[in-house]
Amino acid sequence: MRILRSLHALLASLCAACVLVLVAPFASVTSPAQAEEVVLGLSHDRVAITANFDGSEILIFGAVKRETPIPTTAPLEVIVTVSGPKEPVIVRRKDRSMGIWVNTASVSVDSAPSFYAVATSAPFGAVLRDTEDLRHKISIRRAIRSVGSTLQGAQDFSNALMRIREEKGFYSLQENAVTLDEQTLFRTALQMPADLIEGEYETRIFLTRAGRVVSRYETVIQVNKVGLERFLYNLSQDQPPLYGLLALVIAALSGWGAAALFQMLRNS
Known part of the structure; x- marks a missing residue:
């Protein structure tokens, strides 16, 4: 029985070694780098x-x-x-x-x-x-x-x-x-x-x-x-009422300024 067990262990070791020899070449293969x-x-x-x-x-x-x-x-x-x-x-x-x-x-x-x-x-x-x-x-x-x-x-x-x-x-x-x-x-x-x-x-x-x-x-x-465009954009998105009020003020001042300029030109 001991002799049979020794032979069985020897055969198992030989089989494992054969498997490692066969698998090792394939395991070492890696995908090639991108050309x-x-x-x-x-x-x-x-x-x-x-x-x-x-x-x-x-x-x-x-x-x-x-x-x-x-x-x-x-x-x-x-x-x-x-x-x-x-x-x-x-x-x-x-x-x-x-x-x-x-x-x-x-x-x-x-x-x-x-x-x-x-x-x-x-x-x-x-x-x-x-x-x-x-x-x-x-x-x-x-x-x-x-x-x-x-x-x-x-x-x-x-x-x-x-x-x-x-x-x-x-x-x-x-x-x-x-x-x-x-x-x-x-x-x-x-x-x-x-x-x-x-x-x-x-x-x-x-x-x-x-x-x-x-x-x-x-x-x-x-x-x-960037700059003024970024400020006005953020203002219109974050505070729409304030943006609308600012637009009205700018429009009123622009109209008043244009009227005052034409009046000065007319008087001269």
């Missing part, structure tokens, strides 16, 4: 809205960090997006009835960025596949979310929202606007309109090859009112 990564820079990461603010241009530049040689299978492309705070929007359609224009239908868009700009290093269809666009929500139409609407032709309302905001400069697609040097250095400049709303503007950079996203980077640009 290409974005190192980003911004001309400024904060936009101040003042009395004479008439828009701002954000210079976005960066480089691609690699641990391996540049792949030769497909050229590298870059996509840059800047998205303003998202908010629900009601889009209404007007039709002429009995000589006047009236609202006949409306669709509620659940989430639409107040500002959205896309810049690419090549035509959009050449740098990104539709499946990747669906996954990362990069294009303007993917950035707008409208769910739960049962109205036929609801997509027409989303298209109308995009068209209106493109005409006002809030939405833009700038193809071939990203300069890419030696598949390593990139830069672009995005114009932001004068009537921006406050909040965090999400900035994303995508590296793509053959239409597939191989790396992405995210940062935030802060847009805030």
